[in-house]
Amino acid sequence: MTVAPQAQPAPEKGLARIAGHVAAISGEVDRLLGMPMGTAEDGDRLSQVMAEMQGMSKLLADTRAEIVHLSPPPTGLGDTLDAVVDETEQAAMEIMKQAERAQAASGRLTSGASTDTKADLAEVDDAATCILMACAFQDITGQRIRKVLSAMRSVEERIATLVALMGIRQEDLPQDAGGAPAGSDAALLNGPSSSAEGGLGQNAVDDLFN
Amino acid sequence: MLATPASEGDRGVKILVVDDYPTMRRIVRNLLDQIGFKDVEEAGNGAEAFEKIKVSRYDMVISDWNMEPMTGLELLKHVRADAALSKTPFIMVTAESKTENVIAAKQAGASQYIVKPFTAETLKAKIASVVG
Numbered sequence: 001m002t003v004a005p006q007a008q009p010a011p012e013k014g015l016a017r018i019a020g021h022v023a024a025i026s027g028e029v030d031r032l033l034g035m036p037m038g039t040a041e042d043g044d045r046l047s048q049v050m051a052e053m054q055g056m057s058k059l060l061a062d063t064r065a066e067i068v069h070l071s072p073p074p075t076g077l078g079d080t081l082d083a084v085v086d087e088t089e090q091a092a093m094e095i096m097k098q099a100e101r102a103q104a105a106s107g108r109l110t111s112g113a114s115t116d117t118k119a120d121l122a123e124v125d126d127a128a129t130c131i132l133m134a135c136a137f138q139d140i141t142g143q144r145i146r147k148v149l150s151a152m153r154s155v156e157e158r159i160a161t162l163v164a165l166m167g168i169r170q171e172d173l174p175q176d177a178g179g180a181p182a183g184s185d186a187a188l189l190n191g192p193s194s195s196a197e198g199g200l201g202q203n204a205v206d207d208l209f210n
Numbered sequence: 211m212l213a214t215p216a217s218e219g220d221r222g223v224k225i226l227v228v229d230d231y232p233t234m235r236r237i238v239r240n241l242l243d244q245i246g247f248k249d250v251e252e253a254g255n256g257a258e259a260f261e262k263i264k265v266s267r268y269d270m271v272i273s274d275w276n277m278e279p280m281t282g283l284e285l286l287k288h289v290r291a292d293a294a295l296s297k298t299p300f301i302m303v304t305a306e307s308k309t310e311n312v313i314a315a316k317q318a319g320a321s322q323y324i325v326k327p328f329t330a331e332t333l334k335a336k337i338a339s340v341v342g
Contacts, residue, residue: 089233092233093232093233093236096233096236096237096240099240100240103244185281185283185284185314188306188310188314189275189276189306190306190308191276191305192305192307192326193306193307193308197308198308198309199307199308199325200308200309200312200325201307201325202324202325202328205307205323205324205325208309208312209320
């Protein structure tokens with residue numbers, strides 16, 4: 001069994017521990033399989049037990065292999081998403097700054113307070129160009145998010161394989177795992193919802209509200 | 211720029227904008243500025259907002275819902291429970307758009323409910339409806 005270093009993140013440590021247990025059980029089964037056979041009378045029962053133990057051993061070996069593959073990928077997915085949050089915030093700030101610059105210049109032009117019409121028009125134009133350039137964040141963040149999605153899909157597939165391997169059925173899963181109690185304020189913190197998820201548009205909200 | 215003249219909105223109305231995202235506070239502040247509300251202050255969550263509301267009187271609160279340590283819904287309940295503050299117009303501006311959210315906000319006494327992302331016209335219409 002490989003002992004996970006202290007500094008490793010919790011999920012990885014947990015996986016390593018489970019993999020270790022599986023390996024230990026697997027070793028124990030192998031040891032039992034290697035023990036000398038009993039008398040001839042016990043032969044039938046023993047061979048049946050042995051067949052069952054071999055099945056168990058194989059299952060444990062397969063499970064262990066799947067768990068080993070579940071270890072988090074080397075590049076931190078959380079860091080990638082943190083970068084997306086930072087980049088979108090920076091882009092939003094830049095776009096707002098430039099939009100406000102354009103609004104100020106256009107305000108001077110509209111109100112007649114402009115002392116240099118040509119310069120103010122150029123300012124509006126320049127701000128619009130800066131807004132266009134700031135929108136390049138979408139390309140970068142899009143690539144980062146796709147990278148995370150592909151890693152998540154691969155983990156999802158491996159978990160599905162593991163669940164199938166262990167014969168876990170839907171009805172074995174605990175009900176209401178970890179969710180906030182229904183009817184509490186915390187249960188109302190759903191975040192953005194698409195219309196498919198039951199999210200309402202402004203008109204539907206107004207109908208409910210007024 | 212919105213069609214409303216800058217003079218229309220402002221009647222000495224003091225507004226508190228509560229949101230944990232500075233970008234959203236800046237958007238709301240910009241729109242308020244365009245429709246003539248110049249006296250605008252900001253808070254980053256419900257607890258910070260409630261401290262400000264207790265000290266300084268606001269004519270309107272425009273608040274997000276999902277914030278820590280105090281949510282917009284809790285802030286609304288605190289405001290409605292305080293006799294001196296209970297009549298303050300309170301507009302919820304939130305990405306929470308499920309039926310149960312809208313109903314909970316209405317029951318807690320929200321004056322209006324705006325779903326993110328929203329348009330400048332929606333914000334303007336809802337403010338007009340609560341300021342009268």
